[in-house]
Amino acid sequence: MDADPDLETALLGPLVAHRTCGDCTVCCTVLKVAAPDFSKPADTPCAHLGAQGCTIHAARPGICRDWFCGWRRVAAMPEAARPDRSGLLVSLGFERAPRNCLEGVAVTVRRLEGSGAIEDGTAAAVLDALCDRLVPVWFSDGARKMLMHPDEEVAGHVLTGTPPPAPLAAEVAAWRARYAAFAAPDATR
Numbered sequence: 001m002d003a004d005p006d007l008e009t010a011l012l013g014p015l016v017a018h019r020t021c022g023d024c025t026v027c028c029t030v031l032k033v034a035a036p037d038f039s040k041p042a043d044t045p046c047a048h049l050g051a052q053g054c055t056i057h058a059a060r061p062g063i064c065r066d067w068f069c070g071w072r073r074v075a076a077m078p079e080a081a082r083p084d085r086s087g088l089l090v091s092l093g094f095e096r097a098p099r100n101c102l103e104g105v106a107v108t109v110r111r112l113e114g115s116g117a118i119e120d121g122t123a124a125a126v127l128d129a130l131c132d133r134l135v136p137v138w139f140s141d142g143a144r145k146m147l148m149h150p151d152e153e154v155a156g157h158v159l160t161g162t163p164p165p166a167p168l169a170a171e172v173a174a175w176r177a178r179y180a181a182f183a184a185p186d187a188t189r
C-alpha cells in the first residue's frame with residue numbers, strides 16, 4: 001500500500017464503477033503500510049481490523065481511503081478474482097531499492113496461502129488482463145517471485161542493453177524509455 005493513487009490511476013486505470021470491496025479485507029492483512037500517519041507490517045492483520053471489517057472505517061487513515069487493489073481498477077480481471085474469493089492480491093508497488101529497472105514500479109500478483117487460483121484458471125485470467133500494458137508484472141507465490149511481463153526475451157534486452165531484433169525494437173525501446181530511471185547501476189552496463 002505504498003504507491004501514489006494518481007500513479008495507480010495512470011498505470012492501472014480508474015476504479016471500476018460496479019465493484020466494491022464487500023466483505024473482503026485481504027489488503028488489511030497482507031500488505032505492508034508505511035504512510036506518514038499509519039503503518040503496519042506485511043502479513044499481519046491491522047490492529048483496527050475486526051470481525052466485521054475496519055473498526056475505524058469513518059476515521060480510517062488517508063492511505064486506506066485512497067488505495068485500492070488491482071481488482072478494483074482493472075475491469076478485464078474476472079469478477080471471481082476478488083482477493084478474498086480467489087486468493088490473489090494484485091497491487092502496484094514502488095520499490096525504493098530495485099535490483100533492476102523492472103522492479104522500480106511494478107504490479108505484483110500475490111498468490112495467498114490456500115489459493116486454488118492456479119488450478120482453476122483464475123490466475124491465468126488475471127495475468128492475461130494485466131500483461132497488456134507497459135507495466136511490469138511479477139507473480140509471487142510466497143516462496144518465489146517471477147517476472148511475467150514483459151516476456152523473457154524482451155526483458156533480457158531491456159535489462160542487459162543488448163540490441164534487440166527488429167521485430168522487438170520498438171517494444172524494448174518503449175520499456176527502456178519508461179523505466180530506465182529505475183535501473184540499478186550494474187543492470188544496464
Ligand code: SF4
Pocket residue numbers: 020021024025026027028067068069070071072082083084089
Ligand atoms: S484487497 Fe481489494 S477488494 Fe479487498 S479490501 Fe482491499 S481494495 Fe478491497
Ligand code: SF4
Pocket residue numbers: 027028046047048049050053054055056057060061064
Ligand atoms: S485502518 Fe482499517 S482500512 Fe486501514 S488497514 Fe486497518 S483495518 Fe484496513
